[in-house]
Amino acid sequence: MQRAPLEDAARVVAAIEGSDAPETLQALVRECALPLGYDRFVLYSADIERDEVIAQLFWLEGDWFGEGGEVDAKTYLARCPVTRHVLETDEPFFWSKTGNPGAETYRVVVVPRGRGIHGLQVPIFAPAGLVGAMSFGGKRIDSSTAARLLLTLVGTAALRTAKRLAGLGGAAAPHRLSPREREVIRWIASGRKQSDTALLLGLSERTVENHLRRIRNRLGASSTAQAVLMAVQTGEIES
Amino acid sequence: MQRAPLEDAARVVAAIEGSDAPETLQALVRECALPLGYDRFVLYSADIERDEVIAQLFWLEGDWFGEGGEVDAKTYLARCPVTRHVLETDEPFFWSKTGNPGAETYRVVVVPRGRGIHGLQVPIFAPAGLVGAMSFGGKRIDSSTAARLLLTLVGTAALRTAKRLAGLGGAAAPHRLSPREREVIRWIASGRKQSDTALLLGLSERTVENHLRRIRNRLGASSTAQAVLMAVQTGEIES
DNA sequence: TCTGCAATGAGGGCTATCCCTCAATCATGA
């Protein structure tokens, strides 16, 4: 039984990667998750620049709080604290929820047991950090290594496809800064003063100053330090 | 045949995760990679703070350049430019190398074909960005989806285990900044001035100033903007 | 008890940065 979850992994992942509609993607995920006891799903992209764990919700399905019926996005966001745990880890984790509606207790666990709802949260990372996550939940779930690995692959592929379908290119985001502006802020990011940067680029200090002001305005930053951080996080410059 | 690579994935990954010696880890990886045609291996951790793609090399094995015999670390570093490509992507990629020794041409490809050496590079990311990668190479390799997924799982587990064995806790790295210092730089990172930060934390401006100087010295930064970036990249604060 | 570190605060002085505003030239696209 331990082998079964991964037998169709390649086929399902390839199909998810080739999906051209959210419904197709969701059906494929259900196809492999339901047999493992997972019948609740959340798929979302994160925006670490804006400190939003759930920047865009792609899919929310299932009776997440044991009260019967579906849950709307606002309720899920307000009541599910394990979502924030993705900021504190670098790998998928299981969680368990016990207690009654309105008084739930969530715990991150190694092996989910007991009554209540359990799940697996799969964070997905990229060069700029957390880009999203997929959460699977259910009452009696398979928490074996094979299930964990399969859902990790599936969740990762699902987020990538969901973003593609939603037109969130990710890697193809147009630059907000001009090439020269990026050059200037690269030097500042590396620790150089404005006066040094001017020398290095053959500009006057006033020009560097003006570029930085323009950069701050462009990125909506209150300080140059913040602008540096945002430039890296948004992929404008490499770190 | 497409299913075969993933049949033992859960068992192998669990074994890799439980390995207590580098030799065990390597044997496990060979066990699943060799049947797929991959008989060259590189496993390394990256240090984006210091702009080092290969900060620590855990494993280098095989005839990487088709000249017979093993290759030493320095030679591999000097001659394999696809390594730097991990900085420009957010998912595993295949590559092909053609040409003769000393005049190699490397290309990132969708399906590796032809004579020469080919491979799969698996970058591994965490909240702070790239933490390392595993590269698999061979002359006649299986580049199916199943092989890609299996080696992604194996490479990810291998890096995690290698870091554990080497005592590089990764997520458990001790903080270099004190809690108070982290509080101060969080506010600065969010765009607040030193004077605002002082008000928010109930300190004098001179204290904030002193904390920042201490932070810069601790992190080895030349400017506060640089320190902010480094604090995020090293995981001292979240972005 | 002593040492080291964290936390807090500061004097005095100077530099670096930032604000507001203005300007010119060049290239590109409608």
Next chain:
DNA sequence: TCATGATTGAGGGATAGCCCTCATTGCAGA
């Protein structure tokens, strides 16, 4: 041709940040 954006540069003024150095208190561990 005209409008826009990128690039470059600046006057005048003010603020914010940084340097060097010094100090005190409390806590934890040897």
